[in-house]
Amino acid sequence: MPANTMNEDLKRERQRCSFDPKELTYLLDGGEEKTEERRQREKFFLDDPELSETAPSDYLSHKEKYEHAVKKACIVFKKVQQLQAQGKAGMQNFREVLGGQLGSAILRDGNPLGLHYVMFIPTIMGQGTIEQQAEWISKAWNLEIIGTYAQTELGHGTFIRGLETTATYDPATEEFVLNSPTLTSYKWWPGGLGHTANYAVVVAQLYSQGICHGIHPFIVQLRDEETHLPMPGFENVRIPWNYMLMKNGKVLKDGSYVKSPSSKLTYGTMIFVRVVIVQDAANYLRKAVTIATRYSAVRHQSHIKESAPEPQILDFVTQQHKLFPQLATYFALHYSGAWLWDMYNNVTSELESGELDRLPELHALACCLKAVSAADAAQGIETCRLACGGHGYMSCSSLPITYGLVTAMVTYEGENTVLLLQTARYLMKAWQNCLDGQPLTPSVQYLNSVRRSFGGVYHKSVPWIIASMQRIAAGKIETAHRHMNDKIKRGVNSEDAWNETSIELVAASEAHCKAFIVETYYNSVQQIVPSVSQQLGKALTELCELYAVNTLLKNIGDLLRYSNVTTGDLENLQRWLEELLAAIRPNAVGIVDGFDINDAIIASPLGAYDGNVYERLFAEVSKSPLNAKPVNESFHKYLKPLLKSKM
Ligand SMILES: CCCCCCCCC/C=C/C(=O)SCCNC(=O)CCNC(=O)[C@H](O)C(C)(C)COP(=O)(O)OP(=O)(O)OC[C@H]1O[C@@H](n2cnc3c(N)ncnc32)[C@H](O)[C@@H]1OP(=O)(O)O
Numbered sequence: 001m002p003a004n005t006m007n008e009d010l011k012r013e014r015q016r017c018s019f020d021p022k023e024l025t026y027l028l029d030g031g032e033e034k035t036e037e038r039r040q041r042e043k044f045f046l047d048d049p050e051l052s053e054t055a056p057s058d059y060l061s062h063k064e065k066y067e068h069a070v071k072k073a074c075i076v077f078k079k080v081q082q083l084q085a086q087g088k089a090g091m092q093n094f095r096e097v098l099g100g101q102l103g104s105a106i107l108r109d110g111n112p113l114g115l116h117y118v119m120f121i122p123t124i125m126g127q128g129t130i131e132q133q134a135e136w137i138s139k140a141w142n143l144e145i146i147g148t149y150a151q152t153e154l155g156h157g158t159f160i161r162g163l164e165t166t167a168t169y170d171p172a173t174e175e176f177v178l179n180s181p182t183l184t185s186y187k188w189w190p191g192g193l194g195h196t197a198n199y200a201v202v203v204a205q206l207y208s209q210g211i212c213h214g215i216h217p218f219i220v221q222l223r224d225e226e227t228h229l230p231m232p233g234f235e236n237v238r239i240p241w242n243y244m245l246m247k248n249g250k251v252l253k254d255g256s257y258v259k260s261p262s263s264k265l266t267y268g269t270m271i272f273v274r275v276v277i278v279q280d281a282a283n284y285l286r287k288a289v290t291i292a293t294r295y296s297a298v299r300h301q302s303h304i305k306e307s308a309p310e311p312q313i314l315d316f317v318t319q320q321h322k323l324f325p326q327l328a329t330y331f332a333l334h335y336s337g338a339w340l341w342d343m344y345n346n347v348t349s350e351l352e353s354g355e356l357d358r359l360p361e362l363h364a365l366a367c368c369l370k371a372v373s374a375a376d377a378a379q380g381i382e383t384c385r386l387a388c389g390g391h392g393y394m395s396c397s398s399l400p401i402t403y404g405l406v407t408a409m410v411t412y413e414g415e416n417t418v419l420l421l422q423t424a425r426y427l428m429k430a431w432q433n434c435l436d437g438q439p440l441t442p443s444v445q446y447l448n449s450v451r452r453s454f455g456g457v458y459h460k461s462v463p464w465i466i467a468s469m470q471r472i473a474a475g476k477i478e479t480a481h482r483h484m485n486d487k488i489k490r491g492v493n494s495e496d497a498w499n500e501t502s503i504e505l506v507a508a509s510e511a512h513c514k515a516f517i518v519e520t521y522y523n524s525v526q527q528i529v530p531s532v533s534q535q536l537g538k539a540l541t542e543l544c545e546l547y548a549v550n551t552l553l554k555n556i557g558d559l560l561r562y563s564n565v566t567t568g569d570l571e572n573l574q575r576w577l578e579e580l581l582a583a584i585r586p587n588a589v590g591i592v593d594g595f596d597i598n599d600a601i602i603a604s605p606l607g608a609y610d611g612n613v614y615e616r617l618f619a620e621v622s623k624s625p626l627n628a629k630p631v632n633e634s635f636h637k638y639l640k641p642l643l644k645s646k647m
């Protein structure tokens with residue numbers, strides 16, 4: 001492959017794009033300066049020979065992969081310290097390098113220090129007193145200690161009120177005695193707990209003066225800071241009084257307990273991570289759809305017209321219908337994630353001044369948005385993999401590993417079903433308030449308007465789609481609420497009625513979330529369009545319309561059940577969908593170019609900027625140790641004796 005040649009198909013695609021992808025890059029980064037800063041940061045890490053991938057780690061053992069990851073994580077940390085010394089180590093740097101796409105490109109096999117930054121430090125900041133923050137944060141930032149977040153146990157991950165590890169206060173010595181008394185109480189899953197961390201935030205049931213006060217966070221030393229040998233014992237481990245993080249609930253030295261303003265403030269780290277997961281899920285989806293779109297512009301296969309040459313597979317409308325909704329979903333989750341991040345910051349600062357009013361709405365939105373973004377991104381990435389045929393299945397395509405990273409998000413930080421039921425709990429209360437004429441919070445205001453209007457006739461606009469999706473959500477919420485209360489009226493107790501209605505509760509929660517995402521996406525694009533070129537504005541509008549139309553068409557059953565839509569309207573929606581796919585087709589490669597994802601982060605022969613897929617695939621497989629010699633020793637050891645024995 002001659003250096004720097006550009007695949008002809010991609011060249012043509014880039015000529016036909018109606019807008020300048022750089023404009024989209026600047027928009028997504030927040031301006032040209034931010035783009036430059038990001039590119040510099042990426043170059044600073046990706047060009048470092050110690051960090052660039054030599055042999056793919058696919059061929060390392062589990063132990064080698066871990067050691068390889070620790071080595072690279074330490075190099076990354078030192079480089080972040082260099083940025084810090086140059087005054088360039090803002091939170092975004094850390095987020096990008098330690099949690100985001102850049103981080104996962106440098107540390108393909110995971111970051112042994114990841115939990116230290118994304119959970120251990122945020123928990124101390126969110127749950128520690130000022131004194132405790134002063135004591136621990138600088139040590140943690142400077143990596144004098146390495147922490148993790150140990151909440152989940154072998155027997156409990158979801159039901160944290162059921163955690164079995166205990167922390168019992170001993171006023172005589174002013175210490176807490178931590179104990180994991182049963183096999184099922186052993187801490188399990190925390191990232192870095194096995195070999196990397198020497199401290200942990202341990203979430204345990206607090207006992208003092210013989211009373212259980214529920215779960216609270218404690219700092220526990222796991223390993224000796226010099227030898228890294230495990231500290232003695234994992235039963236009845238004693239820690240000093242001030243190792244209980246006491247910003248919320250407190251134990252005074254005499255053992256008396258001071259209640260937290262809300263027992264749920266202990267759950268704060270989980271909200272933070274859920275909020276960040278929305279953006280992370282979007283970014284992984286963006287990477288996958290970049291790979292699949294560029295590959296689909298280069299791959300020729302089959303015929304549309306017998307007389308014509310094999311077309312780019314991106315010209316099959318079914319391929320467009322696989323990929324373009326994923327493009328649109330990236331933007332939908334990106335803008336929903338940005339909105340949620342703003343709300344999180346506002347509510348968190350209100351909490352600082354004891355204002356708890358908006359915490360329930362934040363919790364409800366963080367739950368359903370984390371669940372829907374993780375699930376939709378995972379499904380979208382799998383769709384991108386499938387759209388690349390056999391080559392999408394290769395681990396070097398980066399699609400399987402990206403899917404694995406995102407499908408884990410469906411489980412961790414609150415298993416999706418459980419979180420959707422949390423939002424449903426909020427929605428049931430909201431519907432009751434609506435029936436009682438009580439005030440509603442902003443994210444459920446639509447319940448009032450939907451109850452008053454009949455739904456309006458079809459018109460080809462996103463606002464009509466938003467109203468339809470809100471009508472579906474309100475309908476599902478009302479149905480679940482009514483079915484549950486009918487059960488209770490028939491004598492079923494409320495817990496059983498909840499459980500028996502939980503399928504409909506989850507569906508109501510998902511519908512509410514989808515309606516929220518479409519509306520947030522639409523409002524965000526409406527705000528942006530006046531500030532960008534007419535061509536980019538048109539492309540962004542088409543993507544938003546595509547997300548709305550496609551999301552509604554995936555819900556035709558509910559649309560027919562909860563609105564007065566006609567089959568004629570449905571035909572109009574289908575036509576609108578096909579028009580949008582055709583409109584987006586010439587811009588598809590330009591849009592993914594606008595994501596400006598460095599080839600080293602794409603890390604896929606299918607998705608490189610130059611489009612030289614086949615040459616890159618071949619170069620990739622040549623790296624396999626299995627291809628180092630023409631005959632593998634297994635032939636002489638096993639096959640040949642077998643063949644001989646047959647003769
Ligand atoms: C960064 C880079 C990333 C990318 C990198 C990320 C790597 C992460 C690696 C993974 C780390 C982990 O998984 S760490 C472990 C994560 N584990 C979890 O998330 C556990 C999930 N389970 C839970 O959160 C809880 O058990 C939950 C399901 C909410 C149930 O809790 P409870 O039983 O205490 O509460 P319930 O009885 O259901 O409800 C009681 C009331 O409390 C409210 N409530 C419940 N949770 C609340 C909360 N968090 N905040 C406010 N309020 C809350 C409810 O709305 C109810 O309000 P009312 O209705 O008004 O009464």
Ligand SMILES: Cc1cc2nc3c(=O)[nH]c(=O)nc-3n(C[C@H](O)[C@H](O)[C@H](O)COP(=O)(O)OP(=O)(O)OC[C@H]3O[C@@H](n4cnc5c(N)ncnc54)[C@H](O)[C@@H]3O)c2cc1C
Pocket residue numbers: 115149150151152155156157158159188189190191408411412413414415416417418421
């Ligand atoms: C990659 C990864 C990294 C992780 N990192 C950490 C970490 O660093 N620190 C940490 O503490 N934990 C960590 N975890 C653990 C994670 O938080 C838990 O796995 C998660 O909370 C799910 O809990 P669980 O495993 O107990 O699943 P379960 O709750 O046992 O889920 C099993 C099934 O039960 C269902 N279920 C459970 N409760 C209900 C209910 N009330 N209503 C309806 N259905 C229900 C679920 O929907 C699910 O289908 C990690 C997990 C993974 C996969």
